[in-house]
Amino acid sequence: MREAATAEVRPYHHGDLRRALVDAARRILENEGPSALSLRAVAREAGVSPAAPYHHFKDKGELLEAVAFVGWDALGEAMTAAKDRTPDLGARMTEIGVAYVQFSQEHPALYRVMYDCSRDKDELPEGLQDKEDSAYCQVRETFRAFAGPEVADVDIELATIAAWCAAHGLAEMNSFRQFDPLKQGLGGEEGFLRAVLSHLGMFPASRAKANGPG
Amino acid sequence: MREAATAEVRPYHHGDLRRALVDAARRILENEGPSALSLRAVAREAGVSPAAPYHHFKDKGELLEAVAFVGWDALGEAMTAAKDRTPDLGARMTEIGVAYVQFSQEHPALYRVMYDCSRDKDELPEGLQDKEDSAYCQVRETFRAFAGPEVADVDIELATIAAWCAAHGLAEMNSFRQFDPLKQGLGGEEGFLRAVLSHLGMFPASRAKANGPG
DNA sequence: AGATCATCTTGACGCCGTTCAGATCGATGG
DNA sequence: CCATCGATCTGAACGGCGTCAAGATGATCT
Numbered sequence: 147m148r149e150a151a152t153a154e155v156r157p158y159h160h161g162d163l164r165r166a167l168v169d170a171a172r173r174i175l176e177n178e179g180p181s182a183l184s185l186r187a188v189a190r191e192a193g194v195s196p197a198a199p200y201h202h203f204k205d206k207g208e209l210l211e212a213v214a215f216v217g218w219d220a221l222g223e224a225m226t227a228a229k230d231r232t233p234d235l236g237a238r239m240t241e242i243g244v245a246y247v248q249f250s251q252e253h254p255a256l257y258r259v260m261y262d263c264s265r266d267k268d269e270l271p272e273g274l275q276d277k278e279d280s281a282y283c284q285v286r287e288t289f290r291a292f293a294g295p296e297v298a299d300v301d302i303e304l305a306t307i308a309a310w311c312a313a314h315g316l317a318e319m320n321s322f323r324q325f326d327p328l329k330q331g332l333g334g335e336e337g338f339l340r341a342v343l344s345h346l347g348m349f350p351a352s353r354a355k356a357n358g359p360g
Numbered sequence: 361m362r363e364a365a366t367a368e369v370r371p372y373h374h375g376d377l378r379r380a381l382v383d384a385a386r387r388i389l390e391n392e393g394p395s396a397l398s399l400r401a402v403a404r405e406a407g408v409s410p411a412a413p414y415h416h417f418k419d420k421g422e423l424l425e426a427v428a429f430v431g432w433d434a435l436g437e438a439m440t441a442a443k444d445r446t447p448d449l450g451a452r453m454t455e456i457g458v459a460y461v462q463f464s465q466e467h468p469a470l471y472r473v474m475y476d477c478s479r480d481k482d483e484l485p486e487g488l489q490d491k492e493d494s495a496y497c498q499v500r501e502t503f504r505a506f507a508g509p510e511v512a513d514v515d516i517e518l519a520t521i522a523a524w525c526a527a528h529g530l531a532e533m534n535s536f537r538q539f540d541p542l543k544q545g546l547g548g549e550e551g552f553l554r555a556v557l558s559h560l561g562m563f564p565a566s567r568a569k570a571n572g573p574g
Numbered sequence: 575a576g577a578t579c580a581t582c583t584t585g586a587c588g589c590c591g592t593t594c595a596g597a598t599c600g601a602t603g604g
Numbered sequence: 605c606c607a608t609c610g611a612t613c614t615g616a617a618c619g620g621c622g623t624c625a626a627g628a629t630g631a632t633c634t
Contacts, residue, residue, distance in 0.1 A: 304555055307556055315524065
């Protein structure tokens with residue numbers, strides 16, 4: 147039997163150590179933050195020797211990539227849920243943007259790993275772009291649905307990139323406590339997010355009417 | 361003689377080791393990237409023992425903060441130069457934004473240290489906000505000058521934060537090679553930057569006329 | 575059963591950040 | 605001019621890190 151160990155059965159030496167390591171890494175990230183995420187700590191948490199991970203990942207970076215992949219998946223799901231929350235095409239981008247930043251706030255360590263992995267790479271992160279319902283594709287298709295088929299692909303792509311920049315930038319800035327008084331005056335975290343996003347062209351409803359997303 | 365050792369003279373123990381260490385760190389960053397920036401490597405580069413830095417910095421983080429401070433200073437200067445390049449108040453924000461992203465592109469390792477240092481801190485990075493001509497204040501004053509005195513402070517602050525988010529997000533995304541074909545069709549790097557920024561409310565000229573920066 | 579092969583452990587290497595006792599040497603004051 | 609002082613730097617050490625090579629383990633195949 148090749149496939150087993152999806153549940154509690156532990157058919158072999160460890161079972162599905164690969165998955166166990168990724169889970170252990172996520173647990174450490176949630177509980178102790180990114181600075182505590184050493185390969186040895188992950189192995190310790192999974193109950194194996196420090197060298198065991200090397201039978202499933204080429205090096206530490208590859209393990210982190212697997213963790214990041216899970217993160218992009220979870221982010222994509224959060225964005226899907228946010229998008230489906232409203233049928234108004236013009237409001238969807240804002241909902242997605244808010245969901246994005248909130249995700250980064252609820253899983254700050256995971257979010258950091260997701261971007262640390264993708265830096266110094268030639269491509270967009272694996273899992274951001276591949277599947278139909280990936281995070282990136284969702285934003286692009288939302289823009290496409292709102293803009294209509296007559297808008298050029300390049301403009302849709304630019305709008306998608308711009309929205310991504312805005313959301314990521316806001317996600318990083320949002321952790322500064324310096325902004326707390328400002329947030330208080332704007333109805334808390336979400337009010338602040340929506341206020342900033344409204345400055346950032348995340349309201350295609352008010353921009354596209356004038357000159358289109360291009 | 362207190363001040364010496366700017367050139368080849370090494371008058372005593374070391375001279376101004378603090379500055380020498382910061383310079384060594386910057387050299388390593390430029391030549392080998394952030395992953396090579398260990399305290400021991402910095403000490404090696406400066407020609408001292410691994411323990412020497414501890415007489416000038418509490419730990420590695422404090423040395424990195426000093427490096428980051430230099431970075432924010434240089435960024436502020438680049439933004440000032442960009443701002444003074446045009447007298448048109450409406451166009452200044454775009455010039456500043458382009459200069460910001462270009463700085464992050466010319467000094468990617470330094471830029472990374474600047475933000476890595478400021479993460480998990482309660483305040484904005486030291487050197488970003490303090491002085492009159494700091495990077496952050498320049499953006500805020502540019503918005504203020506453009507919007508006029510009747511716009512509320514909170515709106516100016518929000519616009520500043522939004523612009524900062526946009527610039528930082530774009531700075532991080534800009535390194536993805538995936539966007540190279542897109543850039544080619546938009547007149548190179550700078551054309552791409554301006555195109556994305558035009559989606560991100562960095563053109564107060566076209567936005568503020570409608571509803572003000574608020 | 576015996577061979578095979580992926581999996582896991584043990585032990586080691588060099589590098590890291592950090593600490594501490596002691597050496598070094600300008601400055602101070604008698 | 606000499607003794608002392610205090611700041612600065614060195615040398616050696618500690619534990620933790622990523623990684624690797626060699627050997628033990630045990631599931632699977634014939």
